[in-house]
Amino acid sequence: MGLLSNRISRESLKPGDHIYSWRAAYVYAHHGIYIGDDKVIHFTRRGQEVGTGTVLDFLLVSSGPAKSHVPCPECTMQEGGHGVVLSCLNCFLAGGVLYRFEYDVNPALFLAKARGGTCTLAVSDRNDVVVHRAKYLLENGFGCYNLFKNNCEDFAIYCKTGLLVVDQGTMGQSGQAASIIGGPLAAVLSTPLRLITTNVYGMALTAVGVYCVSRYATDIGMRKDVVKVSVENLTRRLASSLQVVEAQTLAAPMVT
Secondary structure, three states: OOOOOOEOOHHHOOOOOEEEEEEOOOOEEEEEEEEEOOEEEEEOOOOOEEOOOOOHHHHOOOOOOOOOOOOOOOOOOOOOOOOEEEEEHHHHHOOOOOEEOEOOOOHHHHHHOOOOOOEOOOOOOOHHHHHHHHHHHHHHOOOOEEOOOEOHHHHHHHHHHOEEEOOOOOOOOOHHHHHHHHHHHHHHHHHHHHHOOOOHHHHHHHHHHHHHHHHHHHOOOOOOOEEEOOHHHHHHHHHHHHHHHHHHHHHOOOOO
């Protein structure tokens, strides 16, 4: 893995690789699991989605391949459904560059990668296990899409590690979500520290330090609020949650 880039060639791809491609002028990346034969399984916003209620809902529309009036001869994209889809590598990249997400990196390299969503301290499971999880979720879904708690990177990280955040009220596994939140958070938290120095460079360094600590603490490989969940148990949990939501919806009084 390079210090500045995780870019790879197609020839180096292996089934079970967690890959991604930047979208929207490097604002956001779309992630998926390569399963071989130029096919990728990934989680998109085409299923039921919980919005953030912010402008990000309009800016971050990168989940999913680029739409074309000419059907792709290599893959058939599902319309609607639960959001987990199978597509060819070209449709997944949507004209972007191919990168590989790295696992089990050392802390120094992790912090050197200032942009979240490119690597993690967590250890990946065997590639055959990763592909099995991805294929199972293709058939059974990965729940409701949420930008900060259950996005395409969360999906790929789960497939690679089997790890899930216990408290669904907190942020998910996604490193790029941590970066989106961590930047403004660093600016806020470092404000009281402005009394240490009035030098603009010192203030900037303090903000960067707070940001790095925030990223490190929220990485899936460091968090204590995660558990290992088998993919079969995960889908049973999702089914139970869906039944509860449907029951609450049916029980809610109608407003006339």
